[in-house]
Amino acid sequence: MLKESVAEELRIYESRRATPLRLREYFSIGDKHNSDADTLLHSAQFIHTELPIRFARLIRTLNHLPKVLADLAPCTQVRVGFMQSFHELLHSPHPRTPKDEAAFIRLAERIRDRHANTMETMGHALAMMRSRHAHHPLDADFHQSLDRFQTARLAVSVLLNQYIAMHAPRSHWVGIMCDHTSPAAIADEVAAQAAALARLHYGDAPKIIIEGDVMATFLYIPAHLQHILFELLKNAVRATVETHGRKLPAIRITIIAGGEDISIRIADEGGGIPRTVLHKVFDYLFTTAPEKEGRDLPEQDVDPIAGLGHGLSVSRIYARYFGGDLHLESLHGYGTEAFLYLPNSAEAREVLL
Numbered sequence: 262m263l264k265e266s267v268a269e270e271l272r273i274y275e276s277r278r279a280t281p282l283r284l285r286e287y288f289s290i291g292d293k294h295n296s297d298a299d300t301l302l303h304s305a306q307f308i309h310t311e312l313p314i315r316f317a318r319l320i321r322t323l324n325h326l327p328k329v330l331a332d333l334a335p336c337t338q339v340r341v342g343f344m345q346s347f348h349e350l351l352h353s354p355h356p357r358t359p360k361d362e363a364a365f366i367r368l369a370e371r372i373r374d375r376h377a378n379t380m381e382t383m384g385h386a387l388a389m390m391r392s393r394h395a396h397h398p399l400d401a402d403f404h405q406s407l408d409r410f411q412t413a414r415l416a417v418s419v420l421l422n423q424y425i426a427m428h429a430p431r432s433h434w435v436g437i438m439c440d441h442t443s444p445a446a447i448a449d450e451v452a453a454q455a456a457a458l459a460r461l462h463y464g465d466a467p468k469i470i471i472e473g474d475v476m477a478t479f480l481y482i483p484a485h486l487q488h489i490l491f492e493l494l495k496n497a498v499r500a501t502v503e504t505h506g507r508k509l510p511a512i513r514i515t516i517i518a519g520g521e522d523i524s525i526r527i528a529d530e531g532g533g534i535p536r537t538v539l540h541k542v543f544d545y546l547f548t549t550a551p552e553k554e555g556r557d558l559p560e561q562d563v564d565p566i567a568g569l570g571h572g573l574s575v576s577r578i579y580a581r582y583f584g585g586d587l588h589l590e591s592l593h594g595y596g597t598e599a600f601l602y603l604p605n606s607a608e609a610r611e612v613l614l
């Protein structure tokens with residue numbers, strides 16, 4: 262019974278138009294008075310209307326995944342969770358007073374917690390699919406449907422996390438956004454993490470040099486930049502160590518703040534990627550990591566440095582979310598350069614696909 266009524270509501274909501282926001286809009290909602298009760302109430306009201314639409318679209322992308330993936334238990338579990346959140350939001354009262362808002366934030370937190378492991382669960386589902394249906398063709402449609410799912414997932418998570426984080430004001434931050442996001446500082450932090458991981462796995466790590474506009478800052482979601490740089494650095498570190506063994510050439514991160522973009526190049530001398538392989542690196546399950554490097558993630562104590570095969574594809578989803586992009590170029594036999602572009606403008610708007 263419940264299932265049927267939810268299905269009907271989903272049909273209504275998935276056809277409604279979502280409202281993509283600009284970085285500036287997300288940021289200014291809470292500027293200056295970001296813990297102010299009125300501001301929080303306004304945000305809660307917007308989210309109460311917008312989030313069910315984004316959840317309905319997210320559930321639709323799940324329904325459009327190929328059956329070999331969608332029918333796996335972890336995938337079904339994710340779908341049931343999304344339906345529950347959609348239902349709870351729809352049947353929660355529209356917040357009209359600060360007291361309502363105080364109740365609504367608890368619902369928002371519960372929903373956030375329910376979906377905290379979506380990425381891991383979906384990664385697990387993908388790994389299961391690979392082992393059970395090794396011969397299933399992973400064509401362009403398959404990758405496109407996963408791109409849509411990942412983008413729709415971000416559309417929910419950005420909105421929800423922004424609202425929740427607004428309750429803890431910090432200078433230069435509104436929610437999860439920071440108008441002093443420093444690519445160099447983030448690169449520095451992530452470089453230390455990637456090097457530590459490399460020492461754990463390989464007993465050694467290449468030097469990571471950060472150069473260019475190291476003083477540049479911009480308005481962005483630092484966690485997104487962190488995520489992307491960590492994936493790119495893990496790849497560069499792994500390629501460097503596996504190609505050289507001893508005497509590791511440095512990895513170079515160059516940051517350039519241009520009029521339109523913050524451009525970041527990560528250059529390694531890790532042997533590059535053959536041209537016949539290069540077009541596959543953004544595929545969701547493509548990896549050259551051997552089994553032991555951590556495909557069975559849940560059983561491992563140590564985080565894997567590679568092996569799930571969706572590091573690059575998911576990073577590109579993050580990069581494109583506000584209109585940026587991610588490319589890889591390679592000189593096979595020498596090294597790889599990853600080019601990350603993020604909008605250097607508060608006017609950049611969510612791309613909801």
Ligand SMILES: Nc1ncnc2c1ncn2[C@@H]1O[C@H](COP(=O)(O)OP(=O)(O)O)[C@@H](O)[C@H]1O
Binds near residue numbers: 572
């Ligand atoms: N910097 C790089 N140098 C050489 N090969 C790379 C580099 N970055 C990515 N690759 C290739 O692309 C594949 C996919 O990368 P990714 O999506 O991060 O998944 P994973 O790291 O789990 O294999 C890697 O397995 C590797 O073969």
Ligand SMILES: [Mg+2]
Binds near residue numbers: 492495496567568573
């Ligand atoms: Mg990787």
